[in-house]
Amino acid sequence: MSLPNDRKYLSTHEWIKAEGDAYLVGITDHAQEQLGDLVFVGEVEVGKKLAAGDVAAVVESVKAASDIYAPVAGEIIEFNEALDAEPNLINDNAYEHWIFKMNVDNPNDLDGLLDAAGYLAERD
Secondary structure, three states: OOOOOOOEEOOOOEEEEEEOOEEEEEEOHHHHHHHOOEEEEEOOOOOOEEOOOOEEEEEEEOOOEEEEEOOOOEEEEEEOOHHHHOOOHHHHOOOOOOOEEEEEOOHHHHHHOEOHHHHHHHHO
16 A cells, blocks of 8 residues: 655544644545445534643544544644535545644644655554
């Protein structure tokens, strides 16, 4: 399996990708496969300040619910509202559909996250 190399990954199956001055956060294809058909994505609080590892969102599927963690410290600035009506967009393409956008306190914190090869090695 090949992963996009334009982002960083967490062992908890989130990804983070720069978009201008902000960062997009979503879940990996592996995570959506494990969860199955998503029926809800939300509980994102725009304006909330998070430390790395804080719960930032929730995804629910027909099988389970799972917390989505902040990859690094920062503030949530936007929720992907398309997921309100169609949470299954993530099932269609987990790397195209982000869950929330954040401002990052220190972009250098991303250096401590996994690259695609590191995520695959840790996951397997």
